[in-house]
Amino acid sequence: MSKYNQLIEELKEKSVQLIAVSKTKSEKEIMSLYEQGQKHFGENKVQELLGKYENLPKDIHWHLIGHLQSNKVKYIIPFVFLIHSVDSLKLLFEIQKQAQKINKIQDVLLQVFIAKEDSKFGLDMKELIEIMEFYQAGNFPNIQFRGLMGMATNTDDANCIATEFQNLKEHFIYIKETYFLPEYFSEISMGMSSDYKIAIENGSTMVRIGAMLFGERV
Ligand SMILES: *Cc1c(COP(=O)(O)O)cnc(C)c1O
Numbered sequence: 001m002s003k004y005n006q007l008i009e010e011l012k013e014k015s016v017q018l019i020a021v022s023k024t025k026s027e028k029e030i031m032s033l034y035e036q037g038q039k040h041f042g043e044n045k046v047q048e049l050l051g052k053y054e055n056l057p058k059d060i061h062w063h064l065i066g067h068l069q070s071n072k073v074k075y076i077i078p079f080v081f082l083i084h085s086v087d088s089l090k091l092l093f094e095i096q097k098q099a100q101k102i103n104k105i106q107d108v109l110l111q112v113f114i115a116k117e118d119s120k121f122g123l124d125m126k127e128l129i130e131i132m133e134f135y136q137a138g139n140f141p142n143i144q145f146r147g148l149m150g151m152a153t154n155t156d157d158a159n160c161i162a163t164e165f166q167n168l169k170e171h172f173i174y175i176k177e178t179y180f181l182p183e184y185f186s187e188i189s190m191g192m193s194s195d196y197k198i199a200i201e202n203g204s205t206m207v208r209i210g211a212m213l214f215g216e217r218v
Helices: 003-013 027-034 046-055 070-076 089-101 125-136 158-178 196-201
Strands: 017-021 040-043 061-064 082-086 106-113 143-151 187-189 206-209
Touching: 003 017, 027 046, 040 046, 046 061, 046 070, 070 089, 082 089, 082 143, 089 106, 089 125, 089 143, 106 125, 125 158, 143 158, 158 187, 158 196, 187 206, 196 206
Parallel strands: 017 040, 017 206, 040 061, 061 082, 082 106, 106 143, 143 187
Antiparallel strands: none
């Protein structure tokens, strides 16, 4: 069995969705997974995503998983499936504006800062609550909040990683209950090649895996 099929089997058992992270990888490498049935791919740079979208089959569901600048939102809204990395109120207002222009309801996740490193993007609790208050006041008719995303500290300490993922799950439950979010607020995007098993044990519904499928990036 291929590495891909093995992973798919493992995830299916747990009802976890696989986002194949194809950043820096060639269209040919993407097509080889596509031909095995993979339809959800994740990219972290808008420019690279646009090129791949142009050239690859149109039934691919593209996920933007990296930091997104407001001035680039307009390029991806027409086709992007899910934006995992919403990390500011300003960005949300721009997504609302661009989605409204083309009459689209855009699915997004809010990226929450859970790591012990200061190099990673994400919202803190205060910012998350501020966003939810704007949402409750009816500011985002063209945005569908599907859940939260987070990245754990890059460490070998499994307990530390588990604690951070538990923390994200607690944020998820708190936000969902406090703001009466609908059924479709159901996703917790957490887990990469190195920590996806820990993420699944702690409630992940979506893992973003690159290196394990495509080999290490150079
Ligand atoms: C690159 C990346 C991943 C995948 O990491 P791997 O170690 O290759 O599995 C997941 N999430 C984000 C946000 C990334 O930028």
